[in-house]
Every structure is written in C-alpha cells, then in structure tokens.
Amino acid sequence: MHLALSDPLALTFVALGVIAGIALVIWNAIRARKLRATFNELAFAALDGRPEEARVQARSGGRALGPLLDALGGKLAAPQTRSWLGDALMILGLHLPAVLLTIYATSAVRTVDTAARLPAASALFLGLAVMWPVAFAASVIVVSQSRSNARALRATCITLIAKSVKAQVDTELSESLRRGPARDPRGE
Amino acid sequence: MSDLLFYLALLLQLGLALWAILATLKEQASLRRCVAQCEDPDSAEKATKNLGGMQGVIAGEMVESVRLRSTLDDALVKAIARASETPWTPTLALVCGLQALTVGLVLAPASLSLLKAAHTLGAHAATITALPTSSRYLQAPLALQDTFIGVREGFSRTAILLAGLAIVWAIAWWLRRPLAREARFVQALLHIATRIRPGTSAPVAARLAQLVAPQNAFTRPVAAVGIWFVAITAGWAVLLGTASLRAANHTEPNYSVWPVKGRTAITHSTDLKLPVVHGGVPFVDQGLATITVSPQSIMFQGRAFASIEDGGLGPDWPPNNVQGMRQTLQQSDAVTIVADQRVSATRALVPLIGWLKQDAGVKHYHLLVSRDLSSGAAQADLLISASQPDDAPGLTITVQGKQLSVGQTRVPNSRSGWRNDVRVAVRRIDELLLTKQRRAVQVKLQGEVSYQQLAQSLGAADDSCAGDSDCGLPGLGLRLVLAVD
Numbered sequence: 001m002h003l004a005l006s007d008p009l010a011l012t013f014v015a016l017g018v019i020a021g022i023a024l025v026i027w028n029a030i031r032a033r034k035l036r037a038t039f040n041e042l043a044f045a046a047l048d049g050r051p052e053e054a055r056v057q058a059r060s061g062g063r064a065l066g067p068l069l070d071a072l073g074g075k076l077a078a079p080q081t082r083s084w085l086g087d088a089l090m091i092l093g094l095h096l097p098a099v100l101l102t103i104y105a106t107s108a109v110r111t112v113d114t115a116a117r118l119p120a121a122s123a124l125f126l127g128l129a130v131m132w133p134v135a136f137a138a139s140v141i142v143v144s145q146s147r148s149n150a151r152a153l154r155a156t157c158i159t160l161i162a163k164s165v166k167a168q169v170d171t172e173l174s175e176s177l178r179r180g181p182a183r184d185p186r187g188e
Numbered sequence: 189m190s191d192l193l194f195y196l197a198l199l200l201q202l203g204l205a206l207w208a209i210l211a212t213l214k215e216q217a218s219l220r221r222c223v224a225q226c227e228d229p230d231s232a233e234k235a236t237k238n239l240g241g242m243q244g245v246i247a248g249e250m251v252e253s254v255r256l257r258s259t260l261d262d263a264l265v266k267a268i269a270r271a272s273e274t275p276w277t278p279t280l281a282l283v284c285g286l287q288a289l290t291v292g293l294v295l296a297p298a299s300l301s302l303l304k305a306a307h308t309l310g311a312h313a314a315t316i317t318a319l320p321t322s323s324r325y326l327q328a329p330l331a332l333q334d335t336f337i338g339v340r341e342g343f344s345r346t347a348i349l350l351a352g353l354a355i356v357w358a359i360a361w362w363l364r365r366p367l368a369r370e371a372r373f374v375q376a377l378l379h380i381a382t383r384i385r386p387g388t389s390a391p392v393a394a395r396l397a398q399l400v401a402p403q404n405a406f407t408r409p410v411a412a413v414g415i416w417f418v419a420i421t422a423g424w425a426v427l428l429g430t431a432s433l434r435a436a437n438h439t440e441p442n443y444s445v446w447p448v449k450g451r452t453a454i455t456h457s458t459d460l461k462l463p464v465v466h467g468g469v470p471f472v473d474q475g476l477a478t479i480t481v482s483p484q485s486i487m488f489q490g491r492a493f494a495s496i497e498d499g500g501l502g503p504d505w506p507p508n509n510v511q512g513m514r515q516t517l518q519q520s521d522a523v524t525i526v527a528d529q530r531v532s533a534t535r536a537l538v539p540l541i542g543w544l545k546q547d548a549g550v551k552h553y554h555l556l557v558s559r560d561l562s563s564g565a566a567q568a569d570l571l572i573s574a575s576q577p578d579d580a581p582g583l584t585i586t587v588q589g590k591q592l593s594v595g596q597t598r599v600p601n602s603r604s605g606w607r608n609d610v611r612v613a614v615r616r617i618d619e620l621l622l623t624k625q626r627r628a629v630q631v632k633l634q635g636e637v638s639y640q641q642l643a644q645s646l647g648a649a650d651d652s653c654a655g656d657s658d659c660g661l662p663g664l665g666l667r668l669v670l671a672v673d
Contacts, residue, residue: 078400118317122309125339129302133295137288144287148280151366155273158400162265165399166392 007108010101010123017097017131021138024094028142032149035064039156046072046160067153071160076168079157082150091139098131190300190338194345197293201352204290205359212363219376222247226383229255236380243373246270247380260385264393267377272400276366294349301342308335347420354416358409371401459483462558463529463640465647466607467663468568476554477520479544481527481536481639488513499638500535506543514548522552524569529640533587534633537642542672545574553670557643570646572631572668581669582619582627587645588634594649601641607648614649614666621664628667 005011038061045054051072058069067079101124108120218239225235229251236247246267253263277283312331362368374397381390460482477488483499485492486507493510495502517523523544527537544550554569586593591600594613599606614620619627631646650663 076395076399115317118309118313122306122313125302125306125309129299129306133292133299136291136295140287140291141284144280144284148275148283151275154400155269158272158396159269161399162269162392162396165396166265169391169395 005123005126007119007123010105010120010127013097013101013104014123014127014130017094017101017127018134020097021094021134024090025138025141025145028090028145032145035149036152038065039068039153042068042072043156043159047163064153067157068160071157071164074164074167076161076164079154079161082146082153087143087146090142094135094138094142098128098135101127101131190297190342190345193293193296193300194349197290197296197349198352200290200293201349201356205356208356208360208364215369216372219243219372223376223379223383226251226380229384232380232384242274242276246274246373247377250377251380251384254381254384260381260388261390261392264377264381264390265396268374268393268396268400271370271373271377274366274370276369290353294353295346297342297345297349298339299342301339305332305335305339308332347424351417351420354413354420358413361409361412362406374401460526460528461530462526462556463643463647464559465557465643465651466559466653467647467650468557468559468570469662469665476522476524477517478524478526479540481525481531481540483528483530486536486540489516496531496536499530499532501539505539506547510547517544517548517550520550522554522571523550524554524556526556527639529638529643531639533637533639533642534635537639538633538670538672541574541670545672551575555643555646557647568663570643570650570663570668571665572646572670573628574670574672577628577667577669579625579627581630582617583614584630584632585645585649586632586634587637587642589636589641592645601645607651610645610648611651614664620666626667628669630669630671632671 042054042058055069055072058065058072070077071079105120105124109117222235222239226232232251233248233255236244236251239247250263250267254260316328316331378397480487481496484496486494486496493507493513494505531537541553551573553572553574555572556567556569559568583595590602591598592610594610597609597613599609620629629649646668650666652661652664
C-alpha cells in the first residue's frame with residue numbers, strides 16, 4: 001500500500017475529500033441548529049404579539065426563511081418546499097475532490113513517464129476506495145439534515161398559518177353576522 | 189469477505205423494503221381500527237391509547253380536550269399543528285447512522301476491490317518494472333488479471349446494490365416519509381373528530397388541513413427511480429463501451445504509430461491491402477527507407493523499379509539503374525517493407541529481401557502489418573533479420589502452404605485454434621522470451637506461401653494476447669531470422 005501513499009498530490013486530494021465530507025456535515029449540522037433556533041425565536045415573537053419585529057428579522061435572515069416570512073405575512077398557502085439546488089451544490093462539492101483525483105491520476109497514468117504510472121494508478125484506486133464511501137455517506141447525511149430542517153420549518157409555518165386561518169375565519173364570521181341573514185331573492 | 193458483505197447488503201435492503209411495507213400496513217390497520225372504535229369521547233379515549241407512540245399521545249390529547257368542553261375546532265387545529273411538529277422518524281443521529289451504514293455496505297464491494305487492486309499494484313510494482321518492456325506487457329496482465337477481474341466484479345455488485353437501493357428508497361419515500369405518515373394521521377384525526385362530535389363544524393381545522401395536506405402521489409418516486417436507472421445504465425454503457433480494451437489492458441495504447449502525420453509520405457496504390465494480424469510491436473521509427481510491394485509493382489520512394497506478375501517477380505527482375513536507391517539503402521540500418529497481402533512471399537518477398545541483402549547489404553527489415561484494435565487501427569511491424577545469427581536459433585518455424593511447423597510441432601493452418609497452438613509452442617521456450625540474450629527464431633518457407641500466410645504465421649508466434657481477439661498488447665518482440673539463401 002506504500003506505493004499508493006507515495007504520490008503527495010494524490011494524497012492531498014484524498015485528505016481534502018475526507019476533510020471536506022466531515023467538515024460539510026458538521027457545518028450543515030451547526031447551520032441547521034442555528035436555523036431551528038431562529039424559526040422558534042421568530043414564531044415565539046409572532047405569537048407573542050410582535051409579528052412586525054419577527055417579519056423584519058425573517059426578511060434579513062436570507063432565503064432559508066422565505067416560507068416563514070410568507071407565513072408571518074399572513075399568506076394562506078401551503079409552506080413552500082425547500083429547493084434541492086443548495087443540497088445538490090453541496091453534494092457536487094463533496095464529490096469534487098474525487099473527480100479531481102480521477103482527472104489527475106488518469107492524466108498521470110497516460111504520461112510517457114512509466115515510473116509515475118504505477119503510483120498514480122495505485123493512488124487512484126486507494127483514493128476512490130476511501131473517498132467514494134465518505135462522499136456518498138456525507139451526501140445522504142447532508143440530505144437528511146436538510147430534510148429534517150425543512151420539516152422543522154414547515155411545522156413552525158403551520159403554527160403561524162393556523163393563526164392566520166383562524167383570524168380569517170373569524171373575520172368572515174363577523175362579516176356575515178354584520179350583514180345579517182341572507183335573503184332569498186325568490187321571496188321578494 | 190466481499191461475498192459476505194454483498195449478501196448482507198442484499199438482505200438489509202430486502203429487510204428494509206419489507207419493513208417499510210409491513211410497518212405501513214400495520215399503521216394503516218391500527219388507524220382504521222382506532223377510527224372504527226371511536227363512537228363518543230369516552231370510547232375514543234380508550235381507542236387512542238391503543239394507537240401508541242406519538243400518534244396515541246396527540247390523538248389522546250385531542251379527545252381529552254373535546255371531553256373537557258374545549259371546541260372541536262381548537263382541539264383539531266392543535267392536533268394538526270402537533271402532527272406537523274412530530275418528526276415521524278427516529279432521531280436524526282440514528283437515521284444518519286443507518287443511512288451511512290447502508291451506503292457503506294452498498295459501496296463496500298467496489299471499495300474493497302479497489303483497495304485490493306491498490307495493494308496488488310504495490311506488491312507487483314517492483315517485479316514488473318524490473319522486467320524489459322516487452323516482457324512487462326506480457327507479465328503484468330498475468331500478475332494483475334485476477335485483481336482487475338475482482339474490480340469488475342466489485343463494481344458489478346455495487347451497481348446491483350445501487351439499483352436495489354433505488355427501489356428501497358422509492359418504497360420508503362412513498363410509504364414512510366414523514367409527510368406521508370403525517371397525512372395518514374391527520375386524515376384519521378379528522379375521521380375521529382367527525383365520529384365523536386357528529387354534526388359539529390370545524391372551519392379552521394378543515395381549511396388548515398386543506399392548505400397543508402401533503403400530496404402523496406407515486407409519480408415523484410417513480411420519476412426519481414427512472415432517472416436513477418437511466419443514470420446507472422448510462423454509466424454502465426460508458427464502461428461497456430471502453431471495456432473491451434481495458435479488460436486486458438487498463439490503459440489505451442498510447443504509443444506512437446506510423447505515420448504520425450502525413451500519411452501520404454508513403455505512396456502506394458489504393459488497392460494495397462496490408463495483412464491484419466494480432467502480433468507485432470508498434471511501428472515507431474519514421475526514418476527508414478521504405479519499399480512498397482503492390483500486386484502490380486515494387487516501388488521505392490514512390491517510383492516503380494520492378495514489376496510484379498501473378499504475385500511473383502516480373503520478367504524485369506533483377507532491376508537495373510538502381511544506383512541512387514542502392515546508395516540510400518546502404519546508409520539505412522533497416523528497410524521497411526509495405527507489401528500487399530496477396531503478394532507471394534516465396535516468389536516475391538524472399539527474393540527481394542535476398543537481393544537487398546546481397547546488393548545493398550541491408551540486414552534488418554520491418555514487415556508492416558495492420559493491427560485492428562477496438563479503439564482503431566495501429567501500424568505494427570514484425571522485425572525480421574536476413575542474416576544468420578551468431579548463436580544457434582532457439583526455434584525454427586517452417587511455413588508451408590497448408591501447415592506450419594513450430595519446432596517439432598506440426599500445426600495445420602486449416603484447423604480452428606491453430607493460432608493458439610502456435611502461441612503455446614512458442615511460449616514453451618523461455619530462451620525466446622524472457623532472457624536478455626534472446627535466442628533467434630529461424631523462419632523458413634517451403635512451397636508457395638503468400639505474404640498474408642507468412643504474416644499470419646509470424647503474427648501468431650509473436651502474439652502476446654491471451655485470447656483469440658486482439659487485446660491491444662504489443663507483440664512479444666521475437667528475434668525473427670528469415671532464411672533467404
């Protein structure tokens with residue numbers, strides 16, 4: 001196995017892939033926790049009678065808080081689902097070191113320098129054997145974290161939407177009471 | 189180990205799929221039973237206790253609120269909000285751990301085979317690089333063959349497991365994802381509410397349920413599985429398209445072939461057909477004098493200097509006025525002969541080589557052949573010498589019209605598999621292949637032999653591939669000596 005470890009550039013790609021996988025999972029977990037805290041804080045502020053303050057904070061919180069902003073604004077619609085684009089970009093980023101290693105090792109294998117071919121091929125095999133499971137596992141964990149986060153956001157939105165629905169139903173009820181019973185035009 | 193992991197992963201996938209289906213059926217039956225048992229708030233309280241888990245807690249709280257004279261609408265809204273807050277899955281850490289384990293098991297066959305390949309390369313690197321180049325090409329595939337077959341098997345197994353994973357994921361997504369479970373539960377809550385308080389309106393809960401009810405159509409998972417299979421099939425097609433060469437040689441041959449550019453440098457008639465054989469090393473030397481033998485004439489640098497009749501030398505042989513050509517040839521170490529496959533080796537090629545040796549002192553000849561690789565054609569040559577070697581030949585090959593003698597072995601060339609017999613007979617003699625002081629192979633012609641037959645016979649002897657098809661490996665590099673006297 002020492003042959004595979006003799007190529008420093010290939011080793012760098014492998015280390016980069018493993019570190020990127022672990023770092024992205026940790027970063028995503030921290031981000032998810034912060035976002036959840038923000039959802040709860042904003043929902044509490046809105047239910048506590050400070051909807052304007054919650055709306056201002058949600059507006060400055062970025063696109064992740066978009067559905068919450070809609071719910072705070074009283075929009076009576078199902079909470080928007082989270083875009084998969086961000087997750088897809090993260091997954092692409094996770095697989096990038098493996099792609100770079102493949103390109104590097106493939107070009108090294110095709111050079112005329114026969115002495116460099118075997119270490120490059122060996123490093124490619126070892127690198128893919130390590131990086132592939134790490135990148136895939138990190139990808140599914142990132143997707144799971146995002147889905148869990150999206151679910152927490154949806155729950156907060158539903159709490160706020162329920163309040164808006166109730167307010168609208170009450171308004172409609174008082175409006176119909178104010179108008180009185182509807183007359184049957186056939187009786188006139 | 190790899191087998192065990194593969195079958196373990198298959199079992200895990202089967203277990204997950206069965207669990208997803210059975211757990212859903214059980215949950216649906218339990219919800220139906222609960223709804224059926226709810227006739228009033230008292231009976232509903234007992235029924236909801238049987239639900240268990242978060243479903244039992246939420247439904248129980250709703251029934252309890254109704255019993256305590258809270259409005260049905262408020263209780264239902266609260267229950268719907270609680271249902272949306274429930275994760276409906278085990279803890280995130282457990283889910284992530286299970287998913288990482290599943291992915292690890294699915295990718296294990298490919299990863300283990302790659303690790304084994306890296307280890308094998310390292311173990312054989314010193315031995316292989318110490319060999320001479322031609323032997324390296326011969327020995328390396330033998331040493332690494334099993335490992336690369338293992339890599340192929342590992343990737344096949346991972347592909348099967350990935351396909352299985354796609355199906356399991358689609359089933360789980362359709363039946364067990366939190367939104368689907370929430371939708372089923374909210375529907376059951378609405379049914380319970382209508383049964384325990386018939387005729388009571390719940391406008392807020394109804395409108396909220398209508399707004400947030402998730403769609404549980406089967407189209408999305410089916411589309412996702414379709415895309416997944418298309419991606420896997422595309423990857424498989426790419427691998428298959430490039431596998432014929434890599435099956436035996438993991439890199440495409442990137443040696444120089446002749447001519448690199450300016451293919452018109454050698455002029456010969458368009459109907460000239462080179463013999464196609466498996467053997468021969470790639471032709472790389474571009475600075476050689478070239479003689480072209482077409483079915484009509486013999487040319488040097490594009491000018492005919494002798495005629496060919498009926499495959500043999502014409503009546504104008506030996507040629508006159510070839511002083512300029514003779515001078516050029518005398519300065520060359522070797523001559524390239526591009527001969528049509530229909531030309532007679534006995535009546536044209538051997539006399540031509542004899543004349544070149546006698547008149548111009550040329551000792552070495554490159555007989556050009558064509559190698560039909562899967563990735564394209566390559567010009568290769570059979571390097572043959574016309575002078576007797578200093579040492580005794582290690583083997584004598586006698587080419588006749590209908591048979592071939594390799595040492596003491598007689599091989600009729602009408603028999604299928606004759607190439608393999610020739611290969612086996614040559615490889616049995618180590619002195620021809622692996623030592624630095626290679627022994628020569630004496631080539632004799634008896635009777636009428638066409639250039640095609642000669643090239644095929646020598647190509648079969650020089651072939652370094654294992655099977656009958658051309659695997660892309662260069663030839664063995666035998667020291668062929670043609671008897672011209």
